[in-house]
Amino acid sequence: MSDEFKVEIVNPEKSFLSKEDATEVVVPAFEGEMGILKDHISIISFLKPGIITIQSKSGEEKFFAEDGIVEFKDNNLSILTSSIFNLKDADKNRIHELIKIAEEKTNNTEINDQMKYLIDQKIDVLKSIN
């Protein structure tokens, strides 16, 4: 029992998810994927577009998040994000739409490299779950 910790995902409108029994969470942090286990050192980091995987006693859940902040402290993991959805609920049309919007953005020459990198990342991830 001792290897469990608390995960909370909040978006601006509401508390999206709260779990007491997570055993491992993998977040797509800005500088690469990061697995968090219990008693991890306190950390603050950013998310890039990607999949958040939460392993818990009740099984595995996957979410797609576009951006956000992760904070881990005292065995509390908080993920603040403005755009998140559960992969189970994602419907194909919506993903297609997101890919299309993102692709249009990459064709826009005015964006800087960092933005382009993020959007490319987003397209890759979206395509992989499709």
Next chain:
Amino acid sequence: MASLDDLKKRIASVKSTQKITKAMKMVAAAKLRKAQESAEKGRPYSEKMNNVILNLSTGISDKENAPKLLSGTGNEKVHLCVVMTSDRGLCGGFNSNIIKKAKSFFSKILDQGKELKIITVGSKGNDQLKRAYGDRIIENISFKESKNANYFDADKVGKKVIEKFEAGEFDVCTIFYNRFKNVITQIPQAQQIIPLNNDAEENTSDESYEFEPDEDEILTNLLPKNISTQIFKAMLENSASEQGSRMSAMDNATRNAGEMVDKLTIEYNRSRQAAITKELIEIISGAESL
């Protein structure tokens, strides 16, 4: 004295007004529940965000080079005030309370010889401030089309504020809104969002964080987001306050209309009785004289 017919008409008109205020109260009550719920649901996000920033700003190594959004531009010459009001009226003292608070703040700033710029959110505030401070309002934003407060709208306001800050148009930014305490009490608030006010309680945990990427980068990314979040929180609180305020205003109006109907009905009955008595006296005295 008004004739019987006039009284009857007035009673009917007051009654129909009462029906309207009653219906508005019901609608406000239903909307209030929703608005209150979303205001409460929205709190964790802004609180968490605040915590993270607090932790970050106490942990930041190089205070001199801290992002300007956190430490300010160094002087306090130009103030930007974002006054958030509703788009609809008939909500009691809701809008005037914010305006009153804002106006007293404005005159304080102007007395100190500082420059003042105003952004109004919501058309009611714009209407009330136009006359006295018309030349200082630089923008009016209104979300009449969107039904509920949503993050997208707040982000729009936030981006505008940041844009202006980066263009060096102001040094200090304050937002005005009503904090929802309960249905009858809403407290007008002035909250400074740029530079971030750190007089809040000293961070107790001295635990050091690991940052990835480094603090500065996180802060520069986080602070603009925090502004939008704070504005969004203000919008949520505001919409709950608006409905609460409207509900109690309409409740009062309904009660007042009821009292008025009672009074008018008594008057109507009295004058009807008076007319009957008068006729009777005329008949009797006519009969007696025969």
